[in-house]
Amino acid sequence: MKREVSKIGIFIYDCESKLKNVLSISEVCSKLEGLGFVCFESPASHFNEAMSDFEKYLKDNEMLKVVIAGCDSRSKEQIFKNSLKKVGLSPYWVNFVNLNEAIGYKEKKKATEKAINLVTQAAKWIEMQEIIGTQKVLLNQKVLVLGGGIAGIETALTLTEGGLDVILIEETSHLGGGAVAVENLKGLVKSKIEALVNEKKVRVINSSHLVDLDGHVGRFTARVEGEQKLIFEVGAVVVATGNELILPIQELDESSGSLAIGQKDLENRLSLSKDVPQRVCFLIDLVDEDLKISTQVLLKQALAVKEKFGSDVICLCRDLKVSFDGGEKLYEKAQEAGVLFFKYTKKPKIAFSDEIVKTSLINEDYPHEKLVFESDLLVVNEKIMPGRGSNALAESLSVDLDSKGFFQSDNVKLLPTFSSRRGIFFVGGCRLPQNINETLSEARATAAEIFSFLSKEEIELDLTSAKIDSDKCILCLTCIRTCPHRAIVVDQEEETAKVIPLACQSCGICVSECPVVAIELPLYTNAQIIGQLNDVVGEAG
Amino acid sequence: MNSKEVAIIGGGVAGISAAVALTDIGFMVHIIERDVQLGGHATSFACKATDKCSKCLVCVADELVLKASQHPKIRVLTGSEVMSFSGKPGDFELRISQAGGEESLFKESVLKIGAIVIATGFMPFNAEEKKEYGYGKYKNVITASDFERAIRANGAISRPTDGSAPEKITFFQCVGSRDESIGKGYCSKVCCSYALKLSKLVKSEIPESDITIFYMDVQPTGKDFLKLRESCEEMGIKFVRNLPSKIYGYADSDFMRVNNLNNNTGEVVQDEFDLIVLSVGMSPQNDVKFLANTFKVDLDEHNFFKGLKQSTNLSNTPGIFLAGACQGPKDIEESMAHGRAAAAEVVKMLREQ
Ligand SMILES: Cc1cc2nc3c(=O)[nH]c(=O)nc-3n(C[C@H](O)[C@H](O)[C@H](O)COP(=O)(O)OP(=O)(O)OC[C@H]3O[C@@H](n4cnc5c(N)ncnc54)[C@H](O)[C@@H]3O)c2cc1C
Ligand code: SF4
Ligand code: SF4
Ligand code: SF4
Ligand code: SF4
Numbered sequence: 001m002k003r004e005v006s007k008i009g010i011f012i013y014d015c016e017s018k019l020k021n022v023l024s025i026s027e028v029c030s031k032l033e034g035l036g037f038v039c040f041e042s043p044a045s046h047f048n049e050a051m052s053d054f055e056k057y058l059k060d061n062e063m064l065k066v067v068i069a070g071c072d073s074r075s076k077e078q079i080f081k082n083s084l085k086k087v088g089l090s091p092y093w094v095n096f097v098n099l100n101e102a103i104g105y106k107e108k109k110k111a112t113e114k115a116i117n118l119v120t121q122a123a124k125w126i127e128m129q130e131i132i133g134t135q136k137v138l139l140n141q142k143v144l145v146l147g148g149g150i151a152g153i154e155t156a157l158t159l160t161e162g163g164l165d166v167i168l169i170e171e172t173s174h175l176g177g178g179a180v181a182v183e184n185l186k187g188l189v190k191s192k193i194e195a196l197v198n199e200k201k202v203r204v205i206n207s208s209h210l211v212d213l214d215g216h217v218g219r220f221t222a223r224v225e226g227e228q229k230l231i232f233e234v235g236a237v238v239v240a241t242g243n244e245l246i247l248p249i250q251e252l253d254e255s256s257g258s259l260a261i262g263q264k265d266l267e268n269r270l271s272l273s274k275d276v277p278q279r280v281c282f283l284i285d286l287v288d289e290d291l292k293i294s295t296q297v298l299l300k301q302a303l304a305v306k307e308k309f310g311s312d313v314i315c316l317c318r319d320l321k322v323s324f325d326g327g328e329k330l331y332e333k334a335q336e337a338g339v340l341f342f343k344y345t346k347k348p349k350i351a352f353s354d355e356i357v358k359t360s361l362i363n364e365d366y367p368h369e370k371l372v373f374e375s376d377l378l379v380v381n382e383k384i385m386p387g388r389g390s391n392a393l394a395e396s397l398s399v400d401l402d403s404k405g406f407f408q409s410d411n412v413k414l415l416p417t418f419s420s421r422r423g424i425f426f427v428g429g430c431r432l433p434q435n436i437n438e439t440l441s442e443a444r445a446t447a448a449e450i451f452s453f454l455s456k457e458e459i460e461l462d463l464t465s466a467k468i469d470s471d472k473c474i475l476c477l478t479c480i481r482t483c484p485h486r487a488i489v490v491d492q493e494e495e496t497a498k499v500i501p502l503a504c505q506s507c508g509i510c511v512s513e514c515p516v517v518a519i520e521l522p523l524y525t526n527a528q529i530i531g532q533l534n535d536v537v538g539e540a541g
Numbered sequence: 542m543n544s545k546e547v548a549i550i551g552g553g554v555a556g557i558s559a560a561v562a563l564t565d566i567g568f569m570v571h572i573i574e575r576d577v578q579l580g581g582h583a584t585s586f587a588c589k590a591t592d593k594c595s596k597c598l599v600c601v602a603d604e605l606v607l608k609a610s611q612h613p614k615i616r617v618l619t620g621s622e623v624m625s626f627s628g629k630p631g632d633f634e635l636r637i638s639q640a641g642g643e644e645s646l647f648k649e650s651v652l653k654i655g656a657i658v659i660a661t662g663f664m665p666f667n668a669e670e671k672k673e674y675g676y677g678k679y680k681n682v683i684t685a686s687d688f689e690r691a692i693r694a695n696g697a698i699s700r701p702t703d704g705s706a707p708e709k710i711t712f713f714q715c716v717g718s719r720d721e722s723i724g725k726g727y728c729s730k731v732c733c734s735y736a737l738k739l740s741k742l743v744k745s746e747i748p749e750s751d752i753t754i755f756y757m758d759v760q761p762t763g764k765d766f767l768k769l770r771e772s773c774e775e776m777g778i779k780f781v782r783n784l785p786s787k788i789y790g791y792a793d794s795d796f797m798r799v800n801n802l803n804n805n806t807g808e809v810v811q812d813e814f815d816l817i818v819l820s821v822g823m824s825p826q827n828d829v830k831f832l833a834n835t836f837k838v839d840l841d842e843h844n845f846f847k848g849l850k851q852s853t854n855l856s857n858t859p860g861i862f863l864a865g866a867c868q869g870p871k872d873i874e875e876s877m878a879h880g881r882a883a884a885a886e887v888v889k890m891l892r893e894q
Binding site: 078079082158161162163188191289290291292319320321322323324325326327328329332343345364365366368402406412413415416432437438440441442443444445447448449451452453455 | 562565566567596598600601604607611718719721726727728729730733757758759760761762763764766767782802807842848850851852853854869870874875877878879880881882884885886888889892
């Protein structure tokens with residue numbers, strides 16, 4: 001590759017004349033011209049004008065690489081990069097210098113020297129940098145969905161709308177998950193199941209589970225076991241394995257027997273039209289007080305019990321978590337129907353005797369008053385637990401679980417269903433128990449994300465990923481262990497560690513971990529590191 | 542046939558998220574934004590980081606705006622509004638007017654598109670409607686939107702009367718929400734979360750300040766909510782489950798008085814504050830009726846656009862989709878996901894064409 005200093009352009013701009021007052025931009029420029037670079041000083045005092053100068057400058061000069069220096073240029077990186085793209089230059093062959101830091105010097109001479117230093121450093125660095133290549137990568141346009149509950153079904157259905165094929169693996173012998181047992185969701189779930197089994201682009205495999213996943217985004221290899229052993233090549237994986245409900249027995253009394261049941265048990269009773277006794281006490285928030293789903297179920301069931309059986313219904317909760325569509329209305333309706341609500345801060349006492357449950361608590365509205373309720377049935381919310389197989393599944397996927405054992409999302413600023421590994425997503429209750437609308441919306445959003453990526457057979461990828469020098473690598477495996485995105489593998493033939501460009505997220509962790517300094521990150525140049533340091537120092541000072 | 546083009550009405554976080562997702566799938570998108578700039582409400586709110594990022598996602602809105610305004614496949618039409626509309630799904634004509642031009646008149650144009658996404662967001666509740674709180678009358682009674690904007694603009698927390706740091710601050714929750722008496726029988730979902738984060742921000746900026754949150758119920762959002770609430774309590778922020786019914790001002794004081802119930806003794810106590818923040822909820826946009834008529838889409842009982850049961854992104858009119866807070870209160874995270882989900886619904890409809 002040819003390296004010509006003269007093909008490296010330096011562009012310096014000012015904003016609100018901040019720089020001009022403290023340093024001599026023309027001196028910086030002439031110094032760099034002296035070193036053989038082509039320097040341009042924008043006279044504009046506003047960023048927008050500087051941008052049009054920049055575009056003109058690019059057109060008038062034949063350049064390969066650019067250094068852009070100015071106030072706060074880092075935050076404007078994207079805008080500059082777009083202009084570079086427009087004239088056909090690589091958006092990676094640019095280095096940004098933040099001259100704000102030079103302003104810190106009181107003397108004009110010192111400040112100018114500092115600026116010369118910074119720009120020269122950046123220019124020399126970029127001079128040494130190689131062109132970031134691109135690589136064509138073939139994508140597998142199939143998606144593996146794990147779990148055939150409502151989240152998995154909706155994701156699968158939406159994926160097919162985007163033209164992708166789906167393999168849906170369900171652990172049990174039937175589709176639908178937890179929602180099939182819920183009276184008011186049954187219909188919806190049934191119609192979605194029907195749509196799914198009629199969809200030619202979906203292959204449903206019941207009574208099976210994933211045993212192993214290899215590869216990386218765009219090209220995963222999944223081994224599935226069940227009645228048969230199967231192997232699939234897929235481009236993305238969606239985990240939608242849901243959760244499990246456990247009666248919080250330790251919060252109740254050993255002697256509770258059948259006097260205390262969970263919300264799910266009651267749901268079954270209601271859907272089987274079994275009788276419900278005359279006095280029912282709902283007590284929620286003993287566990288999982290930060291999940292609003294228990295309130296939603298409480299309101300629905302309290303109203304159903306009241307309307308169907310005319311029972312006396314009392315509801316005890318920490319907070320009425322009505323922040324779901326129609327929540328407040330449902331609460332009002334229940335009150336109008338005669339359901340009584342009391343909130344507690346201190347946990348109520350529960351005693352079981354002679355087929356009667358006694359619940360006592362302090363009335364928050366009248367603190368001296370102790371309330372005691374006798375009822376024939378106590379309904380509590382179950383604790384929502386991660387699915388039993390979550391640990392093993394997380395291990396075979398090399399992804400993280402949160403402190404409670406649910407799948408841990410990685411980037412809420414993009415989409416909460418992103419995992420730490422590219423191409424693997426967590427949808428529905430296996431990540432966070434939510435209600436049906438929220439779950440469906442999250443499933444569709446995730447599918448949109450996947451088909452925007454997998455809708456092409458081939459993509460051209462900028463090689464901005466980490467690079468390992470195979471001559472230096474001693475195969476100590478440190479980087480393989482520390483890469484949070486599972487982007488490094490062993491290349492047996494070459495006897496070196498190797499980065500998978502598609503999976504690498506250029507975080508730089510491996511670079512600092514390698515004991516023999518065999519790893520480099522093309523974009524994370526020293527100058528940029530210095531620039532960032534300067535920003536930090538600038539902010540602190 | 543113009544089914545590869547989509548119009549999005551409203552360029553808040555939901556609209557932009559829908560737009561970006563659609564372009565990723567190969568669509569060309571027009572964003573019709575009434576305001577002079579993109580971003581919606583979130584771009585006027587404050588970063589609520591203390592020593593740590595609070596994940597309020599306000600900064601994401603700025604990133605989305607940058608992304609949209611740079612995007613080669615997104616055409617941003619600011620200062621523009623819908624006038625009328627005709628056609629059938631896959632083949633709509635949308636007449637819009639855009640402010641500007643040399644004579645700064647309105648110019649009209651017609652877009653030929655395949656689908657329309659309504660993402661017009663919400664309006665913060667107009668606190669003047671709650672006369673008993675004296676918003677507009679007492680200077681140190683402000684809304685959370687005012688508060689957010691002031692923090693963003695000034696970078697400092699001050700009381701309006703004299704610009705000095707407030708000593709006793711309180712948040713009144715559920716202002717303009719969960720209140721059937723004013724036709725707002727719904728929870729706005731976001732105000733508990735933002736009030737807790739704002740109160741933490743105030744406490745860390747002004748450690749000697751005394752903060753009370755008057756509330757009915759605390760609404761959890763997201764995974765780390767319990768931690769957030771506990772950290773507020775650890776910092777000494779007080780939670781009182783009782784909403785005072787009235788604010789009493791004094792003629793020549795920075796302070797105001799409220800009566801409330803002491804939860805331990807059951808007695809009514811008087812308390813004084815020099816900054817009262819009304820945690821206003823989300824009300825429907827002011828022109829929803831016009832849009833509902835124009836596009837023949839239904840509104841729900843509170844005048845948010847009504848989503849269908851099988852998907853809240855679908856309106857009752859084929860080809861007209863819904864995204865974000867215009868369909869009902871949502872925080873930024875949910876609005877963004879809802880926007881992307883709307884993109885998926887658009888693809889589905891146009892495939893079926
Ligand atoms: C005080 C307050 C604080 C908040 N703080 C947070 C927080 O910290 N974190 C969080 O997650 N959420 C917060 N929220 C919620 C957050 O503001 C919303 O989730 C988010 O703004 C919703 O995005 P949206 O795109 O749906 O609507 P908006 O932000 O309302 O955007 C709608 C856009 O559509 C445009 N528009 C409207 N009508 C038309 C029309 N007819 N034609 C053309 N354009 C139109 C508007 O100009 C606007 O740009 C807060 C809300 C309030 C009230
Ligand atoms: S840069 Fe980060 S993601 Fe890429 S290989 Fe190194 S550690 Fe993994
Ligand atoms: S850490 Fe360095 S030496 Fe060790 S395997 Fe990775 S590249 Fe090779
Ligand atoms: S705006 Fe919110 S999400 Fe962004 S950095 Fe600040 S606290 Fe964090
Ligand atoms: S989120 Fe909190 S403050 Fe807002 S309406 Fe709901 S309960 Fe009231």
